[in-house]
Amino acid sequence: MGNKFDDLEKPSFTWHWRSLEDFKNTSWFTLGNYSNVILIVFFLALAFNQIRRKNNEGKRIGYEKRYLKSPEFPEVEEQPEFDWKTTEPLQLRPFKPKYHLTMAESDDSALEALPPSDLLLMDKNYADRITYRRKIISEEGEHVVAVSDDHRIRPAVVELYHFLMGTYLPLRFPPMFKLHEAFYEEGQTFMLENLVTKALFAAKPSPRTTTKTLLETLGRTVDEEFLFLLREDEEESPDNKDKDYPTESNAKYVLQAYVCVCPSGFDPREKLGKRLASIHDPVPGYPTKIEASMDRFFSRLEVGKYVKRANWSITTNPNLYSAGKGTNHAHEGDDITEMKEIDVENTFLRCERQTLHRLPKSKAIVFAFKTYMYPIKEIKDEGKGEELAEAIDGLKEGNVPQMHFYKRGVVWGEAVKRYLRS
Template sequence: MKEILQKTLPYDVLAPRPLPGIQPLNMTEWLQRDEAFDGQMARRDSLIATKPETVLAMSEEARPAAEELLDAVLAAAYPEAAARVERPDGVTVGIDRSQPMRTLGRLVQEDFCILQKQGDEHVLTAAVLCFPASWTLEEKFGRPLVSIHEPVASYDADVARRVQRLFDGVQVGRPLWRFNALWYADAELHQPRSIHNRRRVPVPQDAGFLRSEKQSIVRLPVTQAVVFSIHTYVIARADAPRLAAH
């Protein structure tokens, strides 16, 4: 079985920042390829093939932004690509521009959410979400940013306003990022959960795995859409004794 877990995190989750915890990101560090690439990509391929209605969504208004995002990811991760790419795990992926979100989901470990400004808010108009952390694309698609974050207890009105300002203000070529960290009972990457069925958060002593997301916010230069990308790390508790003690 290909490994889906990482052994370490590329940042210190014991140095949290007040919400929303945003910091500048070097664009060269936007997309990450780590030791779990082969296993995570195999899981993504399987989900996209068997559950496309669960992990993929795109409105027609988002198509130009999705195509622009596909070009940006290809330029960053596979600069020599033409009609197809060969991933580091040896899998060949055809570049199907008629299905940009599906293609994106098979190229890199990151999930992608495209948000576009409608009125005063950014609305989720396209996504490939293979590894949701206790939310569902079906419930969030087509909804504004504030509604997407409804289940997060610490995401109050003040934080919501600050996050909306961040999405308004993020500049082309000057992306931002943050991280979270939550304990989970199992290592499953695909963790959809309805807002009507909230997860019981285990204490570290009862949980086997630490799940952390590197979340990046990137402005696309042509369509001006905002991309929210998610790189998922899952670390066994045995590999994170320092983290488990907190």
């Protein structure tokens, strides 16, 4: 029995032993194959990861090339889905029962803080306005675009130009403006494409491009007027280079450059090189009411602080460009004839959305404004006819009664009020 069992068990033991040997041999061979597969997978994963990282880096670089960096300016909030064609114009109604001329409430509405991203506004009138602006710029020359010979003004214009054309517009309104990288003999540069008009302008101005040309380009690109003011007799010194704004409360500011396609009742060419006080010389009450406070405000305006306000007047013509005397303002000695009735189709509430800020490098102050024309019928249909009629009377009841004459209320006032109350 024992031998029989031994005979039976021996082959079984031998079989297990041989199977173990075969298993060991097979495992080493398989392990080698597995190692090769793992190495291949590892290197493939590494390669794919490098490709993905390069693609992401390329996308990031491409994304960043959508705009030029302007770290000195506040960040711009993007509007990737902005549709200018469906955006209604801003509805300004700044008239009040009584008109008071003060620094806090100069020409009708108080100064307000302005989010830097809202520096410029676009709406469905953009294409028509740009066409109009191009026409006026080509026809009126220095009456709408001019620059002084002050050596400090070019850096100021270049500074704003670079920010608006290279940073602000492609970031704030990407459906309307697109930045392109280009290479010329001089090297790399960037061009801004206006997707609405198909115009193409340099986003980084060449040293050979004149300051006046830069201003004209701004005027042909955005529906906004820009007036650059520099501190009078400001000397460049190491003590002033790191200051965000001048400290002297009595500093005087002078208009040194402008693109102003839609002036209302004044010729910008006559204002170039003049102080604020001289610029506002025709405005009743300016010397006694706000000249000193205006000078202080300009001197103390800090870099990074943006403010806005609005004003209003009534015009009996549809012209955005109204530079001549007797258009929107009246002056002593003017031939005044009271209107018996108005032409409703050509009578408008004309408002300006005005902004003010200081450029971070040049420290120039930029006064800008966008003009809105609202048909008088629109105001009446809104149910604000009586409110506007009271504001017309209020021009004579505030702290500067002469404002009623200055705004030509003596010409259109009674006729407009009759229509609004009819």
